Amino acid sequence: MSNIELVAPCNFAVEAILSREIKSLGYEISKVEDGRVSFVADEKGICRSNLWLRTAERILVKIGEFEALSFDELFEKTKRLEWYRWIPKDAEFPVAKASSIKSKLFSTSDIQAIVKKAVVESLKTKYKQQWFEETGERYPIHVFLNRDKAALYLDTSGLSLHKRGYRELSNAAPIKETLAAAMVLLTPWKADRALIDPFCGSGTIPIEAAMIGLNIAPGHERSFVSGNWKWIGGKLWNEAKEEAASMVRHDAVLNVQGYDIDESALKVARINAKMAGLEDKLHFQKRDVKELSSKDRYGFIVTNPPYGERISDMKSVERLYKDMGKVFSNLETWSFYIITSHEEFERFFGRRADKKRKLYNGMMKTDLYQFFGPKPNVNRHDPLI
Ligand SMILES: C[S@@+](CC[C@H](N)C(=O)[O-])C[C@H]1O[C@@H](n2cnc3c(N)ncnc32)[C@H](O)[C@@H]1O
Numbered sequence: 385m386s387n388i389e390l391v392a393p394c395n396f397a398v399e400a401i402l403s404r405e406i407k408s409l410g411y412e413i414s415k416v417e418d419g420r421v422s423f424v425a426d427e428k429g430i431c432r433s434n435l436w437l438r439t440a441e442r443i444l445v446k447i448g449e450f451e452a453l454s455f456d457e458l459f460e461k462t463k464r465l466e467w468y469r470w471i472p473k474d475a476e477f478p479v480a481k482a483s484s485i486k487s488k489l490f491s492t493s494d495i496q497a498i499v500k501k502a503v504v505e506s507l508k509t510k511y512k513q514q515w516f517e518e519t520g521e522r523y524p525i526h527v528f529l530n531r532d533k534a535a536l537y538l539d540t541s542g543l544s545l546h547k548r549g550y551r552e553l554s555n556a557a558p559i560k561e562t563l564a565a566a567m568v569l570l571t572p573w574k575a576d577r578a579l580i581d582p583f584c585g586s587g588t589i590p591i592e593a594a595m596i597g598l599n600i601a602p603g604h605e606r607s608f609v610s611g612n613w614k615w616i617g618g619k620l621w622n623e624a625k626e627e628a629a630s631m632v633r634h635d636a637v638l639n640v641q642g643y644d645i646d647e648s649a650l651k652v653a654r655i656n657a658k659m660a661g662l663e664d665k666l667h668f669q670k671r672d673v674k675e676l677s678s679k680d681r682y683g684f685i686v687t688n689p690p691y692g693e694r695i696s697d698m699k700s701v702e703r704l705y706k707d708m709g710k711v712f713s714n715l716e717t718w719s720f721y722i723i724t725s726h727e728e729f730e731r732f733f734g735r736r737a738d739k740k741r742k743l744y745n746g747m748m749k750t751d752l753y754q755f756f757g758p759k760p761n762v763n764r765h766d767p768l769i
Contacts, residue, residue: 385615386426390433391537392440393420396744398566402439405569409436422446427616430540431624434610435603438565438596441544444526444537445470452534453488455498462502462536468510470538472614474520477503479527480539487529499527499536521612542609549606550591550660558585559688559723563745564592565602567752570741571684571721573597575636578683582673582708584642587653587666589686593640594662601628605660639680643671673704676711678718682760685712685720691750692726705732712755720755729753 390411394402402421403413411429415422421440425433433443448465452458471477479500482492489495503525508514524539546562567589573579575597581589595602604625610616644650650668657666673689689708692701705724709732712720722729725748730736737753744750 387424388426388430389414389422389446390425390430391420391422391444391446391535392433392437392442393444394439394441395419395560395563395566397742398439398562401566401569402437405437405439406433409433428620428624430610430616431608431621432627434541434545434608435601435624435628437545438569438592438602439562441546441562442539442541443545444539447525447536447538449533449535451532452529453532455489455494458489458495458534459498459502461534462499463506465506465536467503467506470615471503471507471523472520473507473511473513474517475523476518476520477516477523477525479503480524481526482528484529485531487532489529489532489534495527495529499525521614522609523613524609540608540610540613543606545603547606548602548660551586551588551656552659557690559588559745561588561592561602563723563743564588564688565596566743567686567688567721567723568593568596570752570754571686571719573684573686575633575638578639578641578678578680580641580643580676580678580683580685581687582643582671582676582685583687583689584644584653584668585646585649585688587642587656587668589688590640590642590653590666590668591657591660591662593686594638594657594665595660597633597638597640598636598662598665599631599633601631604628638665639683640666642666642668643673643676644668645670645672674707674711676715678715681717682757683715683718685715685718685722687721688723688745691724691748701726702728702732705729706734709734715757717757719757720753722753722755723750724753725750727751 396419399416406423411423411425413423450461479496482495484490526537526539528535546560579593647670653668657663690701692698738756739754741752743752
C-alpha cells in the first residue's frame with residue numbers, strides 16, 4: 385500500500401510545527417485541523433513517523449469517515465468498511481478510544497460497543513468464522529465523532545508518543561515531552577549554540593533539545609503497538625530503526641545546561657538524562673535563577689518557569705518574574721523563549737516580547753514569550769539566527 389492516509393493528533397497550536405516535521409520526513413500533508421495533521425505515506429512511513437515525529441501524540445491510520453446520526457447508521461457504515469485489509473484473523477481489536485464533540489451520538493461507551501460489534505460482523509463475513517479468539521497482535525481502534533461525522537482509525541503507536549521511554553520519574557509539574565520539543569523547534573537553536581533552561585525541573589527541555597541537536601529520533605528507545613503487525617512487517621521496522629541509528633550526529637558537541645533551585649528535581653533530571661543515554665551530553669546544576677550567568681556571548685534560554693496557579697503562589701511568582709527580568713537583561717545578546725500562563729508576565733519581566741505565541745500546556749492556555757537577541761557578530765534584531 386503506498387497511499388495510506390495517516391493522521392497525527394498533536395497539542396493545540398502545534399499543528400504548524402508538526403506539519404514542518406512531517407514535510408521534512410518527506411511526506412505530503414493532506415489536511416491541517418485543530419489538534420491534528422493528516423498526511424499520506426506508505427507502510428515504512430508509519431514506522432518512520434512513529435520514530436521521528438517529536439510533536440505528534442500518536443500516528444493513526446484512517447480507515448473511513450462518514451456521517452452518523454443514529455447508532456444504526458454508525459453500525460451499518462462501520463460494517464461496510466474493509467476492516468479485513470487491516471485486521472488479521474487472530475488479532476485483538478479493542479475499540480480503545482472514543483470521543484464525541486457536538487454530535488447526536490454522545491455516549492462514548494455505546495459508540496465503542498456499536499463499533500466493536502460492527503467490526504466483528506464485517507470480519508465474520510470476510511473470514512467466514514463466527515468467533516474471534518483475539519489472541520494475536522493488538523490493533524486498537526479509535527473512533528471520533530465531530531458534528532455527526534464519524535472517523536475511524538487504527539492506532540499504530542500504542543502508548544502516546546510523548547512517552548519517549550526516558551522519563552521514568554518526574555517532579556511536580558513536568559512539561560510534556562512533545563510540548564518541550566515544540567518549544568525548542570520554535571527557536572532557531574542549533575547544536576553548536578548554548579542553550580540554558582534555568583527552571584529545568586526533571587530536565588525535559590534540555591533532554592528534548594539534546595535529542596534535536598544530536599538528531600536522535602525521539603522514539604528510538606521505545607516500542608510501538610504496530611511493531612509486529614504483519615502488513616507492515618519486521619523488515620520495514622528494522623530498516624526505519626537502522627536509518628534512525630545511522631542519522632545520529634555522534635560528533636556534535638552540545639552546550640546545553642539545566643539549572644534548578646531544587647536538588648531533588650535535579651536528581652530526577654540526571655536520572656532521566658541517563659535513561660535517554662545523554663548523561664555525558666547534558667549538564668545539570670543547582671542554581672537559583674538570580675545567580676544565572678553565562679560565559680557564552682550568544683545563546684538561548686528556553687524555559688518553563690513556575691506559573692503560580694494557586695493564588696497563594698502568585699506574589700512569589702511575580703517576584704520571580706521580576707528577578708528573571710533583571711538577570712536576563714545581563715544576557716543582552718541572548719534570545720529567550722519563556723512559556724507561562726501568567727497573562728501579565730511581560731509587566732513583571734519588565735520587557736515586551738518581540739513575539740507571543742499561544743501554546744497549550746495540557747488543557748491550560750499558555751503563551752510562549754519570545755525575545756530575540758541579535759545575530760552573532762551582527763548588530764541586527766533578527767530571529768533567524
Ligand atoms: C514548572 S517547573 C519546571 C518543570 C520542567 N520543565 C520539567 O519538565 O520537569 C518549575 C521549576 O522551577 C524551579 N524553581 C522555582 N524557583 C526557582 C528559582 N528561583 N531558581 C531556579 N529554579 C526555580 C522549581 O524547582 C521547578 O522545578
